[in-house]
Amino acid sequence: KAGVTQTPRYLIKTRGQQVTLSCSPISGHRSVSWYQQTPGQGLQFLFEYFSETQRNKGNFPGRFSGRQFSNSRSEMNVSTLELGDSALYLCASSTQTGNTEAFFGQGTRLTVV
């Protein structure tokens, strides 16, 4: 069974631009969560999607948004990029929401210049 797939692996964007990252969960998994990882803040929860609905959101500005499609694939979008948005963006998939095993992808390394 294929793992969690994130694309692209690396991205360089300019301040003010927007970016869309993609996550394909493990087959059969319906929950997708997104996390931001930086050296200063560690791993921080962005949001979770389950059955195409955002279930929970972390403490990030409205420039960070996402969606989930009927096949459980998810995208996250960051608008008006800032230098501080440079990070590793990780998605995790689970069979369902709540207290279940969460498996991560390799991440997308976003650099904002």
Next chain:
Amino acid sequence: GESVGLHLPTLSVQEGDNSIINCAYSNSASDYFIWYKQESGKGPQFIIDIRSNMDKRQGQRVTVLLNKTVKHLSLQIAATQPGDSAVYFCAENTDTGFQKLVFGTGTRLLVSP
């Protein structure tokens, strides 16, 4: 991999030793916990989980201990190997109805041959 860089605690062991990595979690209401291993350039890899109705759970070469009284988790790795070198994170699910993991700062494990 990413981590809280400057203040990341490091555990150095010799190959063949047993390693114990500790973690203090934040929310006394959390009832599900996961340990992850993150190697450089990769996403977090699921190691083992434990629910709050258990004190101990064993996997292959790993054991997780949970002490709810003092909000403490530990990961024991038996017969540590150089391939175990990585950053280890504990994570708690703070909201039972959702998938929202709160991560610890991480511990870097260095295994010398």
